[in-house]
Amino acid sequence: MDRFQAMQLFTRIVELGSFTKAADDRQLPRATVTLAVQQLEKRLGTRLLNRTTRQVSPTPDGQAYYERCQRLLSDLEETEAAFGSATSQPKGQLRVNLQSTVAKHFVLPVIADFFALYPDIELEIGLDDRLVDLVREGVDCVLRVGELSDSSLVGRRVASLQQVTCASRDYLVRHGTPDTLADLRGHRAVNFLSTRSGKVLPFDFVVDGEPRSVQLKGVVTVSDADAYAACCIAHLGLVQMPRYHVEAQLQDGTLCEVLPQWRPAPMPVTVLYPHQRQLSPRVRVFVDWLAGVMARAT
Numbered sequence: 105m106d107r108f109q110a111m112q113l114f115t116r117i118v119e120l121g122s123f124t125k126a127a128d129d130r131q132l133p134r135a136t137v138t139l140a141v142q143q144l145e146k147r148l149g150t151r152l153l154n155r156t157t158r159q160v161s162p163t164p165d166g167q168a169y170y171e172r173c174q175r176l177l178s179d180l181e182e183t184e185a186a187f188g189s190a191t192s193q194p195k196g197q198l199r200v201n202l203q204s205t206v207a208k209h210f211v212l213p214v215i216a217d218f219f220a221l222y223p224d225i226e227l228e229i230g231l232d233d234r235l236v237d238l239v240r241e242g243v244d245c246v247l248r249v250g251e252l253s254d255s256s257l258v259g260r261r262v263a264s265l266q267q268v269t270c271a272s273r274d275y276l277v278r279h280g281t282p283d284t285l286a287d288l289r290g291h292r293a294v295n296f297l298s299t300r301s302g303k304v305l306p307f308d309f310v311v312d313g314e315p316r317s318v319q320l321k322g323v324v325t326v327s328d329a330d331a332y333a334a335c336c337i338a339h340l341g342l343v344q345m346p347r348y349h350v351e352a353q354l355q356d357g358t359l360c361e362v363l364p365q366w367r368p369a370p371m372p373v374t375v376l377y378p379h380q381r382q383l384s385p386r387v388r389v390f391v392d393w394l395a396g397v398m399a400r401a402t
Contacts, residue, residue, distance in 0.1 A: 105136075105140050108177070108180065109140075110140050110143070110144050111173040111176065111177060112130075112173075112177060113126060113130055113132075113137060113140055113141075114140075114141065114144060114152065114169070114170070114173060115170060115173050115174060115177065115242070116129050116130060116242075117137070117141065117153065117160060118153075118160075118161075118162050118166070118167075118170045118242065119199075119241065119242025120242075121159050121160055121161065122159065122160055123137050123138060123141075123155075123160060129197075141153060148165075148169070150163075150165045151163050151165065151166070152165060152166035152169055153166050154166075174378075178384050193222060193223070193224050194222055194224065194225055194384075194385035194386040194388075194389050195222075195224030195225060195386065196224075196225065196226070196386055197225075197226045197227075197228060198225055198226065198227050198228070198244050198386050198387065198390055199228045199230075199241075199242055199243045199244050200227065200228070200229055200230070200243065200244060200245050200246065200247070200390065201229075201230040201231075201232065201236050201243050201245075201246040201247070202229060202230070202231055202246070202247040203231075203232075203233050203247055203248055203249045203373075204231040204232055204233065204329075205329040205330065205349060206247065206249055206373060207229070207231055207247065208231075209348060209349070210348075210397060210398060210401045210402075211247075211394065211397060214397060215227075217393075218390070218393050221389075221393065222386070222389055222390075225386050225389075225390070227390075230243070232299075233248070233249070233299055233300065234299060234300070235300055238257065238376075238377065238378050244377060244384075244386075244387050244390075245375055245376060245377040245387055245390065245391060246375070246376050246377075247262075247373065247374070247375050247376075247394065248373070248374055248376060249265065249346075249371055249372070249373050249374075250371055250372065251372065252374055252376065257376040257377065257378060258376065258377055258378070259374045259375070259376050260374065260375045260376075260391060260395065261372050261373065261374050262373050262374065262375055262394060262395040262398040262399065263372075263373040263398035263399065263401075263402040264370035264371065264372055264373070264402070265346040265347070265348065265370060265371040265372075265373060265402060266346065266347045266348075266367070266370055267344060267345065267346055267347065267367060267368040267369075267370065267371055268344070268345070268346075268347045268350065268354070268361050268364075268367065269307065269309075269342060269343070269344045269361065269362050269363050269367070269368070270336065270342070270343060270344075270350060270354065270359045270360060270361045270362060271291075271336060271341065271342045271343070271359065271360060271362060272336060272337055272338070272339045272358065272359055272360075273357060273358065273359070273360055274339045275339045275340075275341065275342075276360055276362070278339075279291060279292075281360075281362055282362055282363060283363075284363075285309060285311070285316065285318060285363070285366065288307070288318055288320060288342075291320065291341065291342055292320060292321055292322045292323065292340075292341040292342070293307065293320035293321070293322040293341045293342045293343070294322055294324055294325075294326065294332060294335040294336050294340050294341045294342070294343045295320070295322045295324070295325040295326075296325070296326060296327070296332050296343075296345075297325050297326065297327040298327070299327050304319075304325060306318060306319045307319070307320060307342070307344050307368075308344070308368040308369065309363065309366040309367070309368055310366060310367065310368065310369055311366050315369065316366075320341075320342065322340070322341050323340060323341070324340055324341075329345065329349060332345060333345065333349055333350055333353075336350070336359065337353060337358060337359065342362065344368060346371055348402075373398055373402075375391050375394055375395070377391070
């Protein structure tokens with residue numbers, strides 16, 4: 105096993121947290137994986153991995169070596185692609201994490217189109233909205249909704265989602281339709297708990313070009329977009345969310361938009377990936393494809 109193969113194997117062990125899983129992933133005997141790591145540690149003169157019966161994790165030296173391996177392997181892949189055939193296609197495994205509701209609505213219905221274009225790429229897709237440590241978890245890129253502040257990542261905005269404030273028709277019949285922000289004091293909300301901040305999100309509005317936030321009381325708080333919409337449809341109060349998620353209910357009259365003159369600012373959708381000098385070809389084509397999907401859909 106040459107040095108680059110050993111580096112590739114080592115990065116998979118760190119990403120999967122297991123010798124056995126890495127062996128299966130690389131289609132190698134587990135004994136070969138163990139021996140390769142032992143030889144790598146002997147050559148480097150340091151211990152790279154902490155091994156227990158349940159998991160494998162990098163030592164501080166192992167984490168530093170892992171991050172350098174990622175950069176070197178990315179550079180190697182980029183260099184080979186630059187000098188390869190003009191008709192060569194990106195290949196290999198790509199690990200991505202997508203915000204679940206956006207993925208289910210926009211991305212997954214057309215994911216077969218990506219494989220038609222790039223049949224040699226294998227996608228591993230995680231669906232959630234948690235904070236992902238891309239380097240430690242071996243994730244190549246994430247798709248996130250909302251304003252982001254992690255300066256350690258490179259971001260590419262791929263869409264802006266129009267937001268609406270709405271309630272069920274039955275709720276408005278019983279409680280009245282607010283005409284001003286002051287009227288909201290007599291209303292209740294379905295509140296949304298951000299899994300990223302651990303805080304209940306306020307209702308945001310843009311009034312005369314200036315942002316305004318209002319915190320409303322409610323009888324239920326949720327942390328899932330589908331549950332958020334379902335509670336609104338169940339007449340439990342006002343919600344504020346991307347329009348695409350409730351478009352059908354707005355069209356058929358189940359839900360009604362309120363305060364349309366003071367809609368919240370559009371919600372950005374961003375693809376994030378680790379800061380590197382270059383993107384591997386498979387990450388680049390996925391990010392470009394994702395940007396095209398979101399641009400056409402929104």
